[in-house]
Amino acid sequence: MDETYQTYLNRVTKLTRPAICRTQLQNVQESPKFKQGKAIAFPGYAVSSATGNLDKNNELFYKELATARSQLLEQLGEGLLIPVPADSFHLTIADLIWDGNYRDAIAEDEEFELKLRDRVSHSFDQYQQSIPDRRPISWQLLGIGVRPRAIEVYLVSKDEESYFKLLQLRRAIYQNRGLIALGVQQQYHYTAHITLGYFGARVETFDRDNFCDIITDFNDRWTDTDKILTLDRAELQKFDDMTRFYKEPSFPSVEF
Numbered sequence: 001m002d003e004t005y006q007t008y009l010n011r012v013t014k015l016t017r018p019a020i021c022r023t024q025l026q027n028v029q030e031s032p033k034f035k036q037g038k039a040i041a042f043p044g045y046a047v048s049s050a051t052g053n054l055d056k057n058n059e060l061f062y063k064e065l066a067t068a069r070s071q072l073l074e075q076l077g078e079g080l081l082i083p084v085p086a087d088s089f090h091l092t093i094a095d096l097i098w099d100g101n102y103r104d105a106i107a108e109d110e111e112f113e114l115k116l117r118d119r120v121s122h123s124f125d126q127y128q129q130s131i132p133d134r135r136p137i138s139w140q141l142l143g144i145g146v147r148p149r150a151i152e153v154y155l156v157s158k159d160e161e162s163y164f165k166l167l168q169l170r171r172a173i174y175q176n177r178g179l180i181a182l183g184v185q186q187q188y189h190y191t192a193h194i195t196l197g198y199f200g201a202r203v204e205t206f207d208r209d210n211f212c213d214i215i216t217d218f219n220d221r222w223t224d225t226d227k228i229l230t231l232d233r234a235e236l237q238k239f240d241d242m243t244r245f246y247k248e249p250s251f252p253s254v255e256f
Contacts, residue, residue, distance in 0.1 A: 001189055001190075002167060003189060005163045008156070008157075008163060008190075009156055011191075012156055012192070013142065013156065015142075015145040015154050016143035016144060016154060016219050018212055020146075022212050024145070027148050028148055028203055029203060030199050030200060030201055030203045031242075032149075033149075033198060033241065034082050034242075036201075039082075039244075041241055042239070042241045042242055043098070043238070043240055043241075044096065044097050044238070045096040045097055045098070045113075045238050045239070046092050046093075046095050046236075046237055046239065046245075047094040047096065047120065047169070047234050047235070047236055047237070048090045048092045048093055048234065048245065049091040049231050049234060050235060050247075051088050051089065051090045051245050051246070052065075052089035052090065057230055057231075057232065058230060061141075061229050062086060062089050063086075064227060065086070065089060065194065066089070068144075068153075069086070069196045069197065072214070072218065073197070076206070076211065076214065078202075079201055080200055080203065081151060081199065081200060082199075082200045083196065083197045084196060084197055084198070084242065088244065089194055091192060091193075091194055091229065091231065093234050094170050094173045094174065096179070096184050097116070097182070097183055097184055117236060117250065117251060117252060119176055119179045119182065120173070120179070120236045120252055122176060123173045123176045123179065124172070124252050124253070126172045126176070127168060127169045130168055130172070131168055134256065135161075135256065136232040137158075137161070137162035137165050137166060138157070138159065138230050139229045139231070140155060140228055141153055141154075141155055141222065141225075141228075142154045142155055142156050143218070143222055144196070144218050144219055145215075146215070149199055150195050150196075150198045151195070151197050151199075151215075152193040152194060153194050154191065154192065155194070155229060156192070165256050166190075167190075169234060232255060233253050234254055235252070235253035236251040236252050236253070237251070238251070
């Protein structure tokens with residue numbers, strides 16, 4: 001499922017265009033990860049960047065995202081979007097296991113989580129052996145786009161090296177036979193994004209044309225800006241729901 005750098009750029013750049021926004025809005029639904037505006041249990045694991053409240057290198061970047069999200073919510077009105085707390089903003093690098101599959105795994109094997117952490121650590125070691133040069137990667141904010149159940153900001157790598165390093169880390173994870181045996185598998189092309197909010201109960205009645213106009217206005221304002229997310233490491237994170245992501249002291253991490 002790997003794409004070349006140019007193929008990735010071409011695909012993701014299209015996701016913020018007004019025509020794509022209007023097409024995507026025909027299929028939006030209320031997110032099942034929330035009920036009456038509150039996050040419901042949706043546990044699992046992923047490899048991600050540090051969350052916004054702990055990532056001091058990107059403090060300004062996440063602050064600007066939080067401001068944009070608040071402005072977006074104000075313009076769209078209550079009930080349409082359920083915001084993601086700014087403290088939990090993050091860039092997911094590799095989804096591992098979640099919800100039903102995760103619940104089944106821990107029910108069948110009481111050591112599942114220990115095995116998962118150990119094998120992710122092995123993938124991190126393999127990545128460091130393949131790319132010994134430690135240097136942060138940079139991803140540039142592209143704009144806001146619409147998914148069937150969420151609003152996201154998309155990112156493109158600032159250079160080919162940043163894309164290659166992230167891709168190599170994903171390969172080390174998804175080609176790890178130990179992780180595959182635990183049920184971890186790559187299911188789709190990678191699209192770098194940070195979720196701002198999930199669709200709520202008002203999704204059936206909102207003005208879709210006005211919604212796209214608002215999104216387009218935001219993206220037009222960002223056209224000439226250079227908002228960069230700089231990542232020096234990735235880490236194993238656990239999540240309880242879509243608003244709480246965290247790293248325990250024993251969880252492995254890896255430097256880019």
